[in-house]
Amino acid sequence: MNLNTPLYFGHALPVDASLEQILNACRELLCDATFPTLRLWQERGGKVLGHFQVYLPEEIAHAAGMLTVKLGCTTGITGQPGSHFGSYLCAVVKQVFSLVDEGRLKPDLFVVPSICDAARNLPAIWSRNFNTPCRMLYLPQNSASPAAARYLQQEYAGFAAVVSEVTGRPLDLEALRRSAAVYNRNRHLLRVLQVLKSCEPWKLALDECYLLTAVGSLLPPEEHNHLLEQVIPQLAVRQCQQQDKIRVVLCGCFCEQPPLGMLEAIARSCHVVSDDLLIGLRWLTDDLDVQGDPLAALAHAYCSSSSWSPVQHDPHRQTADLLLQQVKQQGAQAVIVTAPKMCEPGLDELVPALAALTKAGIPSCVCEFEQGMTSFELVELQVETFAENILYSGELP
Amino acid sequence: MTFPAIRAKIEATSLLESWSERLDQLAQQQRTAAYAFVMGSCAELLAAFEIPLFLPEINCLQTAISGTAQGLLQHAEEQGYPSDICNYLKADVGLHLQGRRLPHKRLPAPCLAIATTACNTYIKWAEVWQRLYDMPLFVFDIPGTRNPGHPSQPGDPAFAADLAYMIEQLRDLISLCERITGRRLDPDRLSHALDCTNRMSRDFNAILKLNRQEPACFDAVRQGGAYLGVFNAFRGTDAGVRYFSNALEELQQIRQRCLREPVAEAPFRLLFAGLPCYPLYSRFIRMFSTQGGLFVSSTYLQFASGGGCMGYQYDTKRPVESFAEGLLLTTREAMDSMFLAGDRLFEAQAACRADGVVFHGVKSCRTVSTGLADARLALQSRSSIPTLLLESDMMDRRLISPAQMQNRIDAFFETLRLRRKAGAP
Numbered sequence: 004m005n006l007n008t009p010l011y012f013g014h015a016l017p018v019d020a021s022l023e024q025i026l027n028a029c030r031e032l033l034c035d036a037t038f039p040t041l042r043l044w045q046e047r048g049g050k051v052l053g054h055f056q057v058y059l060p061e062e063i064a065h066a067a068g069m070l071t072v073k074l075g076c077t078t079g080i081t082g083q084p085g086s087h088f089g090s091y092l093c094a095v096v097k098q099v100f101s102l103v104d105e106g107r108l109k110p111d112l113f114v115v116p117s118i119c120d121a122a123r124n125l126p127a128i129w130s131r132n133f134n135t136p137c138r139m140l141y142l143p144q145n146s147a148s149p150a151a152a153r154y155l156q157q158e159y160a161g162f163a164a165v166v167s168e169v170t171g172r173p174l175d176l177e178a179l180r181r182s183a184a185v186y187n188r189n190r191h192l193l194r195v196l197q198v199l200k201s202c203e204p205w206k207l208a209l210d211e212c213y214l215l216t217a218v219g220s221l222l223p224p225e226e227h228n229h230l231l232e233q234v235i236p237q238l239a240v241r242q243c244q245q246q247d248k249i250r251v252v253l254c255g256c257f258c259e260q261p262p263l264g265m266l267e268a269i270a271r272s273c274h275v276v277s278d279d280l281l282i283g284l285r286w287l288t289d290d291l292d293v294q295g296d297p298l299a300a301l302a303h304a305y306c307s308s309s310s311w312s313p314v315q316h317d318p319h320r321q322t323a324d325l326l327l328q329q330v331k332q333q334g335a336q337a338v339i340v341t342a343p344k345m346c347e348p349g350l351d352e353l354v355p356a357l358a359a360l361t362k363a364g365i366p367s368c369v370c371e372f373e374q375g376m377t378s379f380e381l382v383e384l385q386v387e388t389f390a391e392n393i394l395y396s397g398e399l400p
Numbered sequence: 401m402t403f404p405a406i407r408a409k410i411e412a413t414s415l416l417e418s419w420s421e422r423l424d425q426l427a428q429q430q431r432t433a434a435y436a437f438v439m440g441s442c443a444e445l446l447a448a449f450e451i452p453l454f455l456p457e458i459n460c461l462q463t464a465i466s467g468t469a470q471g472l473l474q475h476a477e478e479q480g481y482p483s484d485i486c487n488y489l490k491a492d493v494g495l496h497l498q499g500r501r502l503p504h505k506r507l508p509a510p511c512l513a514i515a516t517t518a519c520n521t522y523i524k525w526a527e528v529w530q531r532l533y534d535m536p537l538f539v540f541d542i543p544g545t546r547n548p549g550h551p552s553q554p555g556d557p558a559f560a561a562d563l564a565y566m567i568e569q570l571r572d573l574i575s576l577c578e579r580i581t582g583r584r585l586d587p588d589r590l591s592h593a594l595d596c597t598n599r600m601s602r603d604f605n606a607i608l609k610l611n612r613q614e615p616a617c618f619d620a621v622r623q624g625g626a627y628l629g630v631f632n633a634f635r636g637t638d639a640g641v642r643y644f645s646n647a648l649e650e651l652q653q654i655r656q657r658c659l660r661e662p663v664a665e666a667p668f669r670l671l672f673a674g675l676p677c678y679p680l681y682s683r684f685i686r687m688f689s690t691q692g693g694l695f696v697s698s699t700y701l702q703f704a705s706g707g708g709c710m711g712y713q714y715d716t717k718r719p720v721e722s723f724a725e726g727l728l729l730t731t732r733e734a735m736d737s738m739f740l741a742g743d744r745l746f747e748a749q750a751a752c753r754a755d756g757v758v759f760h761g762v763k764s765c766r767t768v769s770t771g772l773a774d775a776r777l778a779l780q781s782r783s784s785i786p787t788l789l790l791e792s793d794m795m796d797r798r799l800i801s802p803a804q805m806q807n808r809i810d811a812f813f814e815t816l817r818l819r820r821k822a823g824a825p
Contacts, residue, residue, distance in 0.1 A: 086773055086777060087773055087774045087777065088770070088773055088774070089761050089763070089769060089770075089772070089773055089791060090791075091484070091763040091764075091766070091769070092766065092770060096770070117517070117520070117544070118520070119520050119766070120519060120520050120521060120765075120766040120767035120770065121766045121770045123520070123544070123735075123739065123767070124738075124739050124766075124767075124770035124771040126546075126547075126548045126739070127548045127549075127739040127740050127742065127743065127771055128742075128770075128771050128774045129548075130548040130549065130743075131742055131743065131774060131775075131778045132774070136547075137547075137548065138546050138547055139544065139545070139546045139547075139548075140546070141517075141541075141543040141544060141546065143541055143565075144517050144523060144539050144541045145539045145540065145541035145569060148541070148565075148568060148569050148572060149568065150564065150565050150568030150569065151541075151565075153564075153565075154543075154561065154562075154564070154565035157558075157561035158543075158561075161546065161558055161561075313524075314520070316523045316527070316539050318537065318539070321531075342482070344484065345484050347484070347485050347486065347520075347521060347524070347766060348520065348524060350482040350484055350485050351485055351489070351521070351524040351527075352524075353480065353481075353482060354479065354480045354481055355531060357480060
């Protein structure tokens with residue numbers, strides 16, 4: 004079968020679907036533990052690369068004809084990792100292992116960026132339990148070093164070699180340039196979605212934006228682009244009544260994703276105008292140069308024009324300062340800091356982030372979460388109270 | 401099974417006390433030190449620049465043993481530090497927030513921090529100091545093994561790429577040290593420091609090999625911890641060389657004595673995987689030793705020495721390049737000994753003729769503990785050797801349940817005794 008025929012948009016979902024139909028279909032796909040798009044891709048003879056959060060240069064796998072899946076984006080799916088892990092580990096590490104262990108997900112290659120101490124253990128655990136190849140990707144932590152971009156280019160070449168072993172297709176620079184163009188388009192469309200959410204947040208709630216973004220982790224980028232190209236004009240003319248909600252920045256979701264129910268609960272009280280949900284999909288902030296050496300361009304972009312998260316040390320940028328900058332740029336009134344349970348990098352940033360916000364006089368609230376949580380009443384009450392306090396504080400004598 | 405109080409253990413205590421006193425003096429004189437971590441401390445480079453070295457992990461574990469850690473943890477938690485982060489980091493933050501004062505010593509402020517990527521928490525930890533003191537922070541990015549069990553080797557193009565990155569970073573770090581001290585690197589001083597570490601590492605490696613044979617002549621958790629402390633705090637120094645030379649000589653004598661006068665009942669030879677339980681340090685070891693258990697080997701010595709115990713020898717004729725290569729190889733070895741414990745323990749158990757393996761996972765160190773439960777399952781699938789998995793913490797007493805721990809250890813030894821009685825291999 005042809006791998007170019009649609010997996011989803013135009014297959015399970017009509018190409019002329021309405022906005023509501025698309026949103027419902029996105030929700031179904033993200034909650035489907037059978038991973039229908041990946042299954043269909045593999046049935047057609049395609050290979051799947053599964054990767055851990057936060058960022059991976061998917062272009063390299065795409066150029067070799069692989070479908071990449073960012074693991075840990077699916078919602079409402081928990082697994083039983085049994086006795087393989089202690090109780091003190093984050094849900095996303097356990098979920099990724101369980102999905103494969105239970106046979107629900109069968110990637111042909113697994114890649115783990117070295118984002119945290121728990122993730123760095125995964126390749127060894129993987130190699131002890133599964134036969135499919137696994138590789139660690141060491142993204143530079145000393146990106147200030149003049150040697151970092153050159154090192155990263157070599158690292159990407161090593162990654163490309165593993166992809167080539169799995170697919171049987173050697174690295175084709177022309178194909179990589181074409182893939183870079185496809186991903187440039189994807190990142191552009193995601194940025195448009197973010198701008199829309201910031202400028203007219205009543206037209207695109209937090210959970211809706213998440214659905215439209217997160218399905219990109221389960222689809223070929225071309226198809227995700229088609230979906231976004233269909234949705235964005237519909238959103239632009241969407242008739243929604245403006246609501247009296249506070250404008251907030253949501254942070255702390257760079258790796259483990261809050262469950263959809265929690266995002267819905269937040270959206271009922273707030274206009275989230277900026278967030279770091281699935282930040283890896285929009286990690287590169289500028290278009291890649293598709294004319295020269297694409298591996299060099301990818302490496303250069305990572306070191307010089309990328310987003311930020313607690314898993315990436317940047318000597319020139321403090322995450323707390325960046326958060327304040329984001330609040331200012333977005334005209335936000337407050338910040339919701341999500342704290343994923345057992346996520347060390349995220350929790351380590353909690354104190355400086357809250358201290359900086361307090362010093363700047365920006366209200367904040369901390370919402371603890373776990374991917375597998377199913378009850379959202381407390382979060383909803385917490386956020387609602389927080390929002391009301393800000394909303395009505397101006398009316399106090 | 402216990403050994404007489406051996407000289408090296410006493411000397412280690414004395415040396416580590418002198419290290420603490422030196423830090424206290426620096427603090428009193430308002431002088432500063434470089435803060436670094438045991439995995440990739442760059443001690444030899446700092447020694448070449450005569451920049452005093454402070455290792456916060458050693459200080460933290462000392463507070464856990466002495467019982468002062470709990471107050472530090474509580475102080476940090478009161479400032480908002482969450483319960484689910486590394487307790488070394490948290491206790492250290494508590495210490496800084498209360499003015500770097502402990503009951504009997506003070507600590508100097510940092511003039512520089514070096515954090516390698518051997519542990520990602522190192523970076524977050526050093527970022528805390530940077531926020532507190534605004535001193536230079538050098539993140540030394542040391543790539544690890546990409547394909548588990550198949551590290552690149554000198555001569556491979558992939559290794560050459562990593563090494564080139566290491567050398568560039570090392571040159572940057574040298575420039576930074578030159579700016580801080582106001583003087584150029586003296587390659588002879590670096591060569592001397594590397595030569596000292598070569599000799600320490602060679603003897604440390606020989607010490608560890610002694611326990612592979614029967615009879616074992618030291619406990620790898622108790623005495624091993626002392627060797628480790630000296631190795632980290634005194635690497636690159638003449639004092640460190642003397643210590644390891646004497647320790648090796650003493651252990652060889654002990655071994656001869658053990659051969660001449662064998663004990664009535666041979667101890668249960670145990671492997672230890674993970675981190676020690678520092679808040680109950682002696683009691684934890686006694687829970688095993690009183691039942692005839694002896695730790696003949698420990699993964700802790702491998703990773704917490706920054707891979708230094710592997711015996712790597714620097715080429716002192718080309719100190720800068722060799723230092724970079726050694727740092728890459730030894731730190732990578734340290735990382736592999738944490739991540740690949742499950743794969744290596746099978747061979748280690750055979751090499752040491754161990755009777756059982758004890759896994760000790762600690763909540764607050766994901767680097768070491770994430771893979772331990774799975775490593776145990778992997779070992780069980782390949783061997784019938786009894787294993788014991790304990791979970792507690794290396795700093796926080798609230799996470800330790802001694803009675804429950806004792807029950808499980810009792811049951812473990814019951815199995816060991818039954819197997820020995822039945823003549824199990």
